[in-house]
Amino acid sequence: MKVLFVVPYPVGKAASQRYRVEQWLPVLDEQSINYKLVPFWDSSTWAILYRKGYTLQKLIGLVTGMLRRLLLLFQLPAYNYIFIHREATPVGPPWFEWLAAEVLRKKLIFDFDDAIWLPDTSENNAAAASLKWQQKTAQTIKWSYKVSAGNNYLKEYALKYNPNAVYLPTVLDTHQKYKTQKEQLTAGVTIGWxxxxxxxPYLKLIEPVLQQLEQNYTFDFIVIADQKPDFKLRSLQFIPWSEQTEIESLLKLNIGVMPLPDTEWAKGKCAFKALQYMALGIPAVVSAVGANTVAMPDGVCGYTCSSTKEWYEKLELLLQYNELQTKLGRNGILWVEQNYSVQAHAHTLLSLFT
Incomplete structure (x- = not known):
């Protein structure tokens, strides 16, 4: 069996692709399934894609990616399955998907982990968003042999267009990467994201809560990201994200947070941050939105919050009681191992190729 993974990003650069595609490759190796990954963006363009300026370089990268996709069509007959993560091209209609499925009659497997059929315009992608094809996701789902959806909200959307949609959550490798337990008996307490x-921008939802907590408690608030946020918090510390230091940075946290607005786009999120925290023994405090309410059992591995008052109360509780951090953290490790690990869902992934 040969599988072609048509992916958006250079290998190792984006969390969505790393956890939805790349971490499954050892499972395919175990089954002697041959595969090839073909990103749309090259590394040099990816490095500047979300930075201001560089318009000409971005345009060259886009045109080059489109040409690579066109040439890739000639390689499709050699593969049994074409696995498309999110989209084959970032702008325009789904011409690659249509040609692959409807003209070349290849078995398409479509995987998505966000509500990507919705417009999601920000400062960083305003120009590209205007070139998006609104019906791309629905059309690709219709043409697909099978569909892999990251949560039940996404699966319900996919089932409108294709009965062969399965729920495959974003999972973690708890035997290799996520195998260290956070030691909660630390001198100080750190909340983080x-x-x-x-x-x-979602962190703005709880900025007033953190400011209020700062008046009564001593703690650090760590943000691990690719850009430093502009927050008015005296406890704020920034750690630049990198794949190499991701686990080390997460293990600095005693409490992990995941605020979300109650929007259709947020309902498409797959609770991934909460899973990362729990897998390492870090209790999670999250918004009671979408997949968070399923992936994070309230009161067992952390807390789900529906109001500013609840956010304050739950964070205060964890700040006050170190033994509670330890208890909920241990519960989280077991929960993720049983329900959101590579080992728990390998059979679901392999079922896509039957």
Missing amino acids: IGSHSTV
């Missing part, structure tokens, strides 16, 4: 420039 991990994410990217696109989700940093």
